[in-house]
């Protein structure tokens with residue numbers, strides 16, 4: 234039986250388990266990446282493991298998220314990351330060098346390798362034919378130390394691309410169409426593998442836009458084959474030697490399949506407040522636009538920026554629109570500066586931001602009250618922009634640039650002939666902003682500022698788990714709800730006690746206070762609880778507040794793994810309707826918790842307040858059960874090393 238691409242790479246990296254979908258496997262990790270907002274925690278955890286040097290083929294630490302230094306905190310964290318990476322064998326991409334996923338694609342990604350990143354958009358590397366997976370910082374720390382990465386063997390869904398995109402239709406429209414078809418839950422437990430004739434019509438950065446936003450499907454990862462187009466890209470990056478052709482076997486089997494006819498696609502937009510709320514731009518109509526933001530790890534490549542520059546050339550941004558542009562990397566920005574495209578953008582009235590995440594994670598450029606903001610980003614969750622009432626639409630760079638000029642949401646096909654940009658035969662490759670680690674790290678002193686606080690560690694699970702329901706929330710709660718991130722909070726990613734004061738506050742401002750007053754308790758959620766970011770702070774802050782279990786209709790993959798890593802029970806209602814039977818402040822008790830978990834995967838919970846009982850499912854591996862008994866991964870690892 235033939236193997237598909239995902240299975241081939243997994244097979245080559247398999248450490249334990251058999252490749253039956255849904256069963257636990259572990260794989261060897263070749264490369265890791267971290268960024269600064271999850272990286273501080275990941276390196277603190279790496280240090281706690283007591284390993285001297287990383288054991289991966291390449292590990293890179295990027296500084297791209299927390300680049301607004303409105304106080305000493307960000308700068309402290311950056312210094313810590315710079316020194317800790319130098320000591321332990323990790324490359325350090327300095328602030329200004331660009332967004333982790335864009336830079337990694339350009340400079341370090343290698344087809345056929347595995348990449349584990351402490352950021353949910355790590356699958357961007359799938360555009361190069363990597364098996365690139367997002368995870369919590371602790372899992373990445375373990376991988377840096379040479380430990381395998383554990384995951385459920387995914388199913389593989391083939392997206393068959395036929396035909397060729399029409400003018401003004403972009404890679405963004407392809408992934409928006411996939412989201413429209415599959416929804417933000419449609420990729421859970423799956424790898425999305427792209428195949429078919431349409432693949433070769435897409436450049437590597439276009440493929441990367443698609444795999445990047447596969448995170449919004451909840452997928453484990455997304456992947457394209459590595460072919461002649463990949464080879465050309467790597468050659469243009471001066472990295473031809475990294476090329477390796479990779480295709481699925483001709484008789485490969487897939488669990489599911491959908492087809493997208495590229496010829497039929499039109500410009501699309503994801504309307505507020507979900508990436509799968511997709512409609513044709515022409516059908517939404519010419520709504521007035523207040524802000525346009527172009528950039529992020531989804532759409533900040535050289536090709537994207539050149540298209541935008543061509544559309545803006547000789548025009549002026551509409552009077553009521555604020556246009557901000559953040560080119561994705563130093564490479565992109567320098568090339569735009571050298572060929573004059575940057576001056577076309579500036580002349581048109583664009584406000585140029587540094588090559589970083591910026592407005593995507595609410596680090597500046599929050600729109601005005603009730604604003605319509607068009608963004609080429611990947612997430613439009615409510616409040617993520619920093620303005621709760623803002624209406625954020627996710628669009629292609631073409632739609633964004635066209636609308637910035639007209640001042641209303643515009644189908645770019647109205648603008649006439651589309652800009653023709655071809656991939657350069659040579660990118661400007663200069664890694665002078667990537668510092669190599671010290672040959673011998675012993676003498677390097679790790680600098681820790683006062684903002685860096687110890688991270689919370691759980692205690693072993695008790696037979697009797699008791700407490701109150703502290704909050705009950707609806708479906709699709711994101712990690713942006715659980716642990717909001719914005720210009721005020723991102724500087725505190727290495728200070729969980731402070732962050733916990735804001736845990737779940739977008740849903741209920743009193744949650745942290747209530748949690749403290751009750752000495753902890755439970756969270757009750759709907760389906761897809763914890764979708765979005767990989768931030769383990771969405772588990773660490775609840776842990777700090779004494780949360781013992783989260784009950785939900787279903788969980789997002791990375792968040793569920795982060796809960797288990799923190800020793801918090803992720804329990805799924807066996808009967809969804811039991812969600813309705815629980816109210817805030819209900820007293821719940823799990824008797825004989827350890828014995829129940831040992832006996833299987835069904836856990837009975839008593840609702841003392843209502844005098845009822847309901848059954849939940851603990852859908853974890855035996856290894857994860859051990860972690861839960863121990864009170865999380867750190868304790869489990871310590872116990873195993875005894």
Ligand code: MIC
Nearest residue numbers: 270271352353354766767768
């Ligand atoms: C995001 O896009 O939400 C982030 C910020 O990049 C996160 C990581 C984080 O929370 O630091 C992600 O996607 O994992």
Ligand code: SF4
Nearest residue numbers: 354529530590593594
């Ligand atoms: Fe940065 Fe936004 Fe990409 Fe997250 S989604 S890595 S915040 S650019």
